[in-house]
Amino acid sequence: MTGRSTAVLPVFDAEATAALLPAAPLVDAVADAMRARRAGRLAAPERGVLPLPEGGRYLVMPAADEHLALTKSLTVHPGRAAHGLPTIQGQVLVADARDGRPLMLLDAPTLTARRTAAVTALGLRVLSTAPVRSVALLGTGAQALAHARVLAELGEVRALHVVGRTTAQADAFAERLAAELGSVELTAHGHLADALRTAQAVVTLTTSLRPVLPDQQPAGLLVVGVGAFTPQMAELPPALLRARRVVVDALDGARHEAGDLIQAAVVWSGVTELVDHLDARPEGGAAPVFKTVGHAAWDLAAAHVAQRMLTTS
Template sequence: MTDKPIRYLSDETLDGLGIAPREIADAIEAALRGKAAGRLHVTPKSSLLPGEGRYMMSTLAVGNDEDLTVLKTVAVCPDNPAKGLPAINGAILVLDARTGLLLAVMGANWITAHRTAALSAVAARRLADPDSATLAFVGCGVQAHSHLAAVADAYPLRRVLACGRGEANREALLDAARQRGLDAQAATPDEALTEADIVVTSVTLDYTIAPFLDARLLKPNAFAAITDLCIPWTQDSLSAFSTVVVDDLVQERTAERPMLPADLVSGDLTGLVGGEIEPGPTGPRAFAFRGIALGDYAAAALALARAEATGAGTPIGTR
């Protein structure tokens, strides 16, 4: 045992570290290369749907470069907002991979939001039009806000369109876009698809939702970041995508309920970053996200390093 303190980093503390979206994307790219080289080991995400719209999941990754083990558990509880609570809550444990000793406990909400947007950003670097100016959202919750920050950090955005069932969430997202100096307005789903250069879908993870998005409406050079298991997309329209990349092929192939037909999947992020995937020359492209331990690992490792360098966090004991 040592007398070095275990560090607690709340979501508020993590937000205050000042980590830019592109820093997380860069960390994820480095992690993807580490995974390809056998230096980062991950397991497929575990998930449960225990009823009442709840979605429970966990991830596990071990990295030899940083000598860290990162475990995350998250619960999506749709009844929480009515109780004055965030819909998503969870925790992350960071351990020394050589000894198993606990190094830090982190809130999971900030990392879950921003690592998802950073994963989309990694895919977009290779699949989206670098001159993308119009960003559209179908679903206006936490993921929309983190994607707004990530896309605005990397593209010459001028316009934001937002489509969502909750007026309060939609208006909050539009206000956030206007605060960035962007033209922002509400839109129908069809308007969002036909006018966007980049579209982000993040509807509630509920398989009872009737699909209502038609990929055939997208511009030929459009990029779609799909963070909701493809739930809102009509299955017969998905073949309109010339290139579809998932976060992890092994995870997708072993999933009880695949996000989309296997023959439509071009590969995963590891292959995309490694140059193994040649995007289709014409037709819209997509990144479909299920959730991958690598993203949590990269974001948590980056946050811990920044916290240790700045002294951020609260000691909660020694190891």
């Protein structure tokens, strides 16, 4: 005879998942996860990847600490974007690590986008010698939307400069978010040079196969590369990477996935992780390049924020 549980697993769609992941605690949780990962207090093995039809991929990313365990599963079908359909779909199943009890099912694309933006925000805060008030976003997709929303919500950035493939794309992006972002000044640009004129940092959020930034950048400009996530992609020019200090969110993942760094043949012994800089004063000289590839540990950080939001509401 088989018993049946009567408990209903809470399922949160994209909007509800976003509401469970407020920006400020999410940034703090990511920093805590970086320290915990360095100290060996959480486990997050390399993600599993299976090929799917039409160039798709099925990704599985587990992570656990003494409190929570999760599995994020995602399907990625790049060809769907041409038909106006979502490229990424998936869920994050969160369980109690102590007894295995399922706790919630979160929307994976939303969680991924917001924790990725939180990693960027943490990098801006930690790696810059002065508060970053003006940021250029290169891209108008889902990650750009998440970055604009998270940076605006934190209240540290006062001006966002958006660059799209076309002026029309940048204008549509700015129009979509103008009312939502409130006090943040949002400006659309048709040319990158215009966006960088007053920006203290630039965040690249494309899936380009070739560099989208010029080789030379002002020494004080902090460069954050987010969009390139395979060895074949490269948003950042090799000359820039060779001229600057390079910081990554997760070194093991960057070695295999950061096409920018792989194609530039960076000297990995000189690459540091963001966790190395969390409790240190920013170094002088030219601003570094911060490259992120993501990690299941950052998903676990987001799950902790969502769990706390649920238990305190």
